[in-house]
Amino acid sequence: MIIVKKHDLLRKELIKQFYYGKRLTLTELSKLTHKSLPLVTNTVNSLVEEGYVQEHGLAPSTGGRRALSFLLSDQLQRYIVAVAIDQLVTQVVIYDMMNKIMITPESTEITLFKDDPAVLTEITGFIKNYIVRSGIPAHQILGVGIGMPGFVNAVEGINYTFLKPDGDTSLKKHLATELGLPVFIDNDSSLIALAELKFGVAKDLKDVLVVNVGWGIGLGMVVNGSLFRGHTGYAGEFSHIPLSATNKICSCGKRGCLEVDTSLLVMIERAKAEMNNGTSSSMEKLYKKKGELPADEFLQAARAGDPLAVSIISDAAFLIGKGIATLIHIMNPGLIVLSGSGAIAGKILMAPIQQAINEFCIPWLAEQTEIEVSQLAADAKLLGSATLVIENCNFN
Amino acid sequence: MIIVKKHDLLRKELIKQFYYGKRLTLTELSKLTHKSLPLVTNTVNSLVEEGYVQEHGLAPSTGGRRALSFLLSDQLQRYIVAVAIDQLVTQVVIYDMMNKIMITPESTEITLFKDDPAVLTEITGFIKNYIVRSGIPAHQILGVGIGMPGFVNAVEGINYTFLKPDGDTSLKKHLATELGLPVFIDNDSSLIALAELKFGVAKDLKDVLVVNVGWGIGLGMVVNGSLFRGHTGYAGEFSHIPLSATNKICSCGKRGCLEVDTSLLVMIERAKAEMNNGTSSSMEKLYKKKGELPADEFLQAARAGDPLAVSIISDAAFLIGKGIATLIHIMNPGLIVLSGSGAIAGKILMAPIQQAINEFCIPWLAEQTEIEVSQLAADAKLLGSATLVIENCNFN
DNA sequence: ATAAACTTTATAATTTTTTTAAAAACTTTT
DNA sequence: AAAAGTTTTTAAAAAAATTATAAAGTTTAT
Incomplete structure (x- = not known):
């Protein structure tokens, strides 16, 4: 049985807000999450104790008592693998929680063809290799977000057009076991829209x-x-x-x-x-x-x-x-x-x-x-893949 | 100052559910409104005391203890005026809360032309006359719902294409003062969709x-x-x-x-x-x-x-x-x-x-x-207008 | 310049709502 | 016909939202 912490849902929501909004006060968080101030206060405090979030001085005055502001801890070693696959090229990069590029991005020319199992093996190897060479331990990686063309069912993790793995497993599950990390996939255009919505x-x-x-x-x-x-x-x-x-x-x-x-x-x-x-x-x-x-x-x-x-x-x-x-x-x-x-x-x-x-x-x-x-233009793809991870991972 | 009752929001939501769902149990209402059973139970009880809702025997068995079912009181004398205006004809009908036609519908051939104030006067008179002849007192009428073609801003109550009243008042306000009743307007196609969503x-x-x-x-x-x-x-x-x-x-x-x-x-x-x-x-x-x-x-x-x-x-x-x-x-x-x-x-x-x-x-x-x-076909229009009233009125 | 009035944030007290548990009512199975 | 299983109803406990109060900082008026 999986034991789910009480504040878990709000906790996740708050971390997301910090990811999107950088520096935030308790009042702002309360409005953004539609939760009461006392509840938000308690949850942020436990996030500070956990080491996820840190205090960051007083926010600029708005005409009354100045509010304490918080942001994600700079000691926090959590990273996101963002992958953008298109018809001709596959790109990969590792971001930190500030969307700063941690490891120099790499790309490889792999042409996407229907029903050719070799292509999937090649792409999987490329991503795996990049992650291993980065030297970042798996427990610090929140997940791998992948955007790709085709009819993608993001919930099931299946791409009905490209990269169908053998057997009855889904692309998402297949990659998750191959990479040993949580994997999330979605349609490239949806992720670009997500990037524009959150950062553009x-x-x-x-x-x-x-x-x-x-x-x-x-x-x-x-x-x-x-x-x-x-x-x-x-x-x-x-x-x-x-x-x-x-x-x-x-x-x-x-x-x-x-x-x-x-x-x-x-x-x-x-x-x-x-x-x-x-x-x-x-x-x-x-x-x-x-x-x-x-x-x-x-x-x-x-x-x-x-x-x-x-x-x-x-x-x-x-x-x-x-x-x-x-x-x-x-x-x-x-x-x-x-x-x-x-x-x-x-x-x-x-x-x-x-x-x-x-x-x-x-x-x-x-x-x-x-x-x-x-x-964002050309950056939107990879930023969208990173956002997909943030939207779906569990922050542990 | 307007004093808003505590349970007012849930109260409105429950009445709507009764309008759409006819006969409902507390468990069903709890699921439909996403509110807890104790809260729903209390609110329905106060609705029964008010005379809005009545008990209606036990619901069919689902394998355990049979639930009490409730429906809108048959003593409840509340009515809805539904109006459907199109390019050539204006129809009007009065429904009760069971969507039963209370007063024989009437229609008149009024051609909708831009910026001709006479048309608005004519339509207003037609609706007013129908309501007066119905003999139903104003306090028993929840409101007048009107569907019409054109670019309609439902929130502001303005139709930018047809029936623009003189001065800087909105069509909604103009009709509300003329008829002495709450008036709600919307685009005809939106209302047909609403009718299909709720009853079709x-x-x-x-x-x-x-x-x-x-x-x-x-x-x-x-x-x-x-x-x-x-x-x-x-x-x-x-x-x-x-x-x-x-x-x-x-x-x-x-x-x-x-x-x-x-x-x-x-x-x-x-x-x-x-x-x-x-x-x-x-x-x-x-x-x-x-x-x-x-x-x-x-x-x-x-x-x-x-x-x-x-x-x-x-x-x-x-x-x-x-x-x-x-x-x-x-x-x-x-x-x-x-x-x-x-x-x-x-x-x-x-x-x-x-x-x-x-x-x-x-x-x-x-x-x-x-x-x-x-x-629903041809009935959808008027049913949609009635639904518009239910969605927006205050049930007093 | 300084105090009063006003804003906004933070914390405490209260109320509301939900969650959990227990009891009651009814079906189905043995 | 009794026992086991469901589902509804009511009650008790826990969680969360409101409201009220206190604290901190700004602005305005003297």
């Missing part, structure tokens, strides 16, 4: 949609201040809504999907094709030399103002904007965030998106929604 | 979308078991998402809106045009005689299998289905309900909608969502 422009907002511009177009939804997953966990399948007029067939087998014309993969293919057709571009030299065009270089060229890259991104962005117009009508969000690795080209995305919104949105509705580019 | 096929479900098939196509959204309104209250503006390939300009000024091809108004216009062009139909006789084609007759003809009506509805339904495919991708709902007055033609709608879903949805996602036709 969406902080403390209630109704936000986060568009993940990356290899595909993903969507993470925040409803009533928390992640919305839908009836069975697959809400936000934005990239396959019927929008485009093209006849190209999507990987999902349907026609007209948003993804066909807006994924970074397609954009790069188009750039290469145009260069092969003789269109000149600053990317030419690199492309001719390597025979490839990495996404980073493509985005970099666009930021530097390369006409070809800018024009390709603009075309895609207009279609994304048409999709966003649909989202605004249905969800009436307060804010839409452009995030994910593609958000580095945020400024270029904004104009055509705004144009599409003007064309396809009822003005009255469009007015109610702000559109912003993420500050 | 969506009862007790968590993630449901209710499509209001009527003069336009509306959408009421249920997220996490309660009505979702979005950041500023206008979520579910389904009918103006960019979908259709036609070039017809919508009333909103944009092209490609779902509404252009799917509203009942447009369907009837098309039927009339086809008949003028010589297409034979069972509706011909009536149309020639009246020079008009009422919606009821059109829907009736479709149900009776008239080929013209069926074909027109089927074409519209396919487009609605395309819109529903988008909704399934974004929201991943457990259930989509076809409701509103057009749901009478539910069987005819189903086939083309299902076809569109097959064509535009990822099969894996489509599997997770049920599509059902409402049982």
